[in-house]
Each structure stands twice: as structure tokens, then as C-alpha cells.
Amino acid sequence: MLALRLARGAHPLVLFRRLLVAAAAAGTGFLLLSALGHAAAHPATATDSFVRLLWCAVPAAATTQLAVSAARTDPASRPHRGMSDAGLGPARLTVIASAATAVSCVLGSLLALLAFLAVRGDLGGATATGSATRLLGAGHPFPLAGALMLLAVVPLTASAATAIALRPGKEKRGHTPGPASRTGAGVPLAATDGDSSAMTTALPWGMALTAAGLALETYVSRGPADPDTLLPLPGRLIGSPPGVLAGWTLSAIGLVLAGPGLAQLSGRLLAAGRPGAVRLLAGRVLQDESRRIGRPLGVLCAVASGTYAAAKVYEAAPTRPFGPLTGLGAALVLACVTASALTAALEARWARTHTTAALRRLGTPRSLLHRAAALRFLALLLVLGPLTWVIAELAALPLLH
Structure with missing residues (x-):
């Protein structure tokens, strides 16, 4: 009640x-x-x-x-x-x-x-x-x-x-850092040494799993492709090599595992060299939020790459159109992972409320905060976008030849 x-x-x-x-x-x-x-x-x-x-x-x-x-x-x-x-x-x-x-x-x-x-x-x-x-x-x-x-x-x-x-x-173990993990001036710390090392270690493991999934899919898909045995989605589910689905699953798990490390890498690239105030703020905040937003972004990238690869496979088999249940399932998954990523971004914004308030008290203009937010989005797009496209192309390639 x-x-x-x-x-x-x-x-x-x-x-x-x-x-x-x-x-x-x-x-x-x-x-x-x-x-x-x-x-x-x-x-x-x-x-x-x-x-x-x-x-x-x-x-x-x-x-x-x-x-x-x-x-x-x-x-x-x-x-x-x-x-x-x-x-x-x-x-x-x-x-x-x-x-x-x-x-x-x-x-x-x-x-x-x-x-x-x-x-x-x-x-x-x-x-x-x-x-x-x-x-x-x-x-x-x-x-x-x-x-x-x-x-x-x-x-x-x-x-x-x-x-x-x-x-x-969970908060006591440092999984969700709160205001106590920030400096006295309210400027976010990049990440604790333990969190940074954990994400740095997870990044190569995630990439290794993704590469293993692509290799497995390539191995089991050797030989001429049969249009009737291409990617099975609801409506036409039988006739797919199990190794193809296993390879796609490994690739998706690898992207999810590497998500926080990729987000932290984006923040480090932003703050590399001799950054100005906007680039430094964007890079430090992105590193601080990499654990919170990394996994949802990894899931979003995995779903986007799978959707792109599936669309290319279906283009090669026009006799197997999408059915209504396939469309419903694909739309549902895409909507859920997109909403989860946006919700994670909203959670990250709520978590840095004290930091934003402290910066405003120090006289930081709102335009600078907005430019830093836009720069964070652009950095994530430039790092995750091409990677997702490459993985999707590699995942679809064995099924098209």
C-alpha cells in the first residue's frame, strides 16, 4: 500500500x-x-x-x-x-x-x-x-x-x-559515488584508483570477448550463404547455426563489459594534453561518470550493432521479410535500451547536482556548463559510433558471403 x-x-x-x-x-x-x-x-x-x-x-x-x-x-x-x-x-x-x-x-x-x-x-x-x-x-x-x-x-x-x-x-562499497567522494570545492574527482584500474582492466577483456565472438561467427559461417538459413528472428526461427547466435552473444557481452572503460577513455582523450577549462571539465566529469553510464551505453551499442547487422542480412534475403512479431520485438528492445541510457544520463546529472551548484557559486557561466555537456556527448559519439559500426559490419560480413 x-x-x-x-x-x-x-x-x-x-x-x-x-x-x-x-x-x-x-x-x-x-x-x-x-x-x-x-x-x-x-x-x-x-x-x-x-x-x-x-x-x-x-x-x-x-x-x-x-x-x-x-x-x-x-x-x-x-x-x-x-x-x-x-x-x-x-x-x-x-x-x-x-x-x-x-x-x-x-x-x-x-x-x-x-x-x-x-x-x-x-x-x-x-x-x-x-x-x-x-x-x-x-x-x-x-x-x-x-x-x-x-x-x-x-x-x-x-x-x-x-x-x-x-x-x-552498495554506496559504502563505492559503487555509486555520492557527494562525499568529491573535493571540498565540489569539483568531481576523475575516479578512484580502484575504479579506474578496474575499468581499465575490463576494457581489454571486453574487446577480447567481442573479437572472440566475431571470430566464432566467422568460423561457423564459412561457406556459401543460404538465404533460407540467414539470421532467424521471430517468425522464421529455425535454420540458424547455433554458433552464429553464440558469436553475437559474445560480441554483445564484450561491448557491455567494455562500456565503462570506453566512456573513461573518452574522458581521458578529452582531458589529454593542455586542455582549456571546457575540455578539462568535460573530460573530468566524463571520467567520473564512466561507471554509471558505461554499462547502459555498452548495451545500447550492442543492440545498435546487432540491429544494423540484422538489417543488412535481411536486405540480402528479400524473400524473408520482417514479420509483425519481429518488428515488435526489435522496436521494444531498441526503445528499452535507449530509455535506459537516457535514464542513466539523468541519474548522472542528479549525482553531480552538488558539483554544478558549487561551480555556479564560483561564478561559472551556464554557457560553459552547456558547452562541456555538448563536448561530452560529442566525445562519446566519436568513440562509440565508429566502433559500433565496425563491429556491426564485421558481424554481418560472414553471413553475406
């Missing part, structure tokens, strides 16, 4: 983020129900239905990431003065944040169930025909108990991930 009351009195931007989580949960729930409906209507193709269900893990993971990002920026999940005396300590706030995440996901899942049954024609009205019959299993018995079990996956996963991400004690 307390989570519901906090949700009712939340800021409109907080409510908007929770609505985004509910919408993402609805889209993922619809994909899960589609896989279940296909399995119920085509019992002879159990393997096809199982692979369809496995593909739903991608939008489910993207939805979970978005839910965690939204919970981290929720003011109700942060401790405030006097809340511990009222019985709302860090542990209780974590429970409330997990409950709020579960409520948003449950609402989205219920909306997905209603939309799915309506499209199938199970709620009355016009009976589904054509592609709805083939993809959703309209006209065949639908296991409601199995549907409810599948719909519970996203709320439970998102709630558990939120509890782990916000568990008490």
Missing part, C-alpha cells in the same frame, strides 16, 4: 518512467503469449515454439534493465533525512522500490493478456483470421494457467533485479 501511495504522489516524470516500464512489460508479455499460443496451435513443431520462447529472453532482459534504471532514479528509493526514524531505512526503501517495480510490470502484463485475448478473438467480437491465426494460434485452446506463469516471469525478474541493484551497502 505504501508503494501505491508513493506512486500516486510521484512527480510526473517519475510516473512517465513507470509507464514506460509498464509498456515494456506489456510488449514483452505479448511476445511471451504469442510463443505460447503458437505452441498450443502447433504441437507438432515443438522445437520452433521453444526457440520462439527463447528469443523472448532478449526483450525480457531489456525490460528488466529499463525497470532497474527507472528504480534507480526514483526519488522514493533514495534515503532522506528523518526517514530512518520513521521506519523507512535503506532496506525498507529497497523493498518499496521492488514492490513498485513489480506493480508496474504486473499492470503491463495484465494489459498484454487483455490485448492478446482481444486480438485472438477470445473476448468476443470479430474472430481473428490470417496472420493472427498463424502467429497467435487463434481458434485453438489456450492454456490460461501457462499464460499466467509466463506473465509472472517479467515482474519477478524485474523486481529481483531491482532489489539486487538497490540493496543496502
